[in-house]
Amino acid sequence: MDSPLQTAKAWSRSRRGKQPSDGDARTRILDAAEELFAGGGYEATPTARIAELAGVPKGLVFHYFPRKIDVLISLVDERTVVVEEEVEEEAEAVPGDAVGALSRLARRLPLRASPAMRRILFREADTHLSVRERLSRLNAEIIRRARFALELALPGGRGDAARLEAAAATFAAVLLYQESICLLTGHHIDPDAVAELIAHALH
Known part of the structure; x- marks a missing residue:
């Protein structure tokens, strides 16, 4: 079974040229997390929901943020x-x-x-x-x-x-x-x- 990172890399290879850049994907993940955390709270927001709203595979979320808490930390640090x-x-x-x-x-x-x-x-x-x-x-x-x-x-x-x-x-x-x-x-x-x-x- 592929790891989340392997899944994310495979997705990136298969979609190269058809999707926004990695930086855009990371931004979309943070945008989605900001909206969801503000609405329902950190604990009530599953990573899968962040990926869904961001329009990326769940594995790509783990590629940028190995733990869900890393998403929150990045939001606080950067925004x-x-x-x-x-x-x-x-x-x-x-x-x-x-x-x-x-x-x-x-x-x-x-x-x-x-x-x-x-x-x-x-x-x-x-x-x-x-x-x-x-x-x-x-x-x-x-x-x-x-x-x-x-x-x-x-x-x-x-x-x-x-x-x-x-x-x-x-x-x-x-x-x-x-x-x-x-x-x-x-x-x-x-x-x-x-x-x-x-x-x-x-x-």
Whole structure:
């Protein structure tokens, strides 16, 4: 009985010139996985369903991704980016405007990912380390930016590090709540209102 890799190679030879390139096939596999994982979840999605939606033999999926978890890891690594840029912080922080600083951060969440990938991140965070690590980086980056913005926006803001850290972590929690619970339930918390509460508490 042929191995999945042998099956994939045989299929590639027989279809050469009639199907998209290997890179296109890999992209189609990831596209299909993104759609299915976002819709039904990683655990509920069999590899055969990914292959079917991608329009490739199941063996070709194993050629690129020896384990199903490798598909999820590749999606997270390649299709989600936590933006860590010092230059953006300057635009978010304005002296004397703590509310505006936090509101701008809320509108410019440092995550580059499709709506489907955002659902995958929050859906799979409890069970897969690679996803949890990406969310941890996002949380840390939001806290860092919020603290930086508050330090510049509040008079004497650098003097009470513990309060600033708590305020920044609270705002990060609200933004991540928006990204996760709101997508699932539609419940919405106004980040601008939370920004006002935090700024008022810090004065």
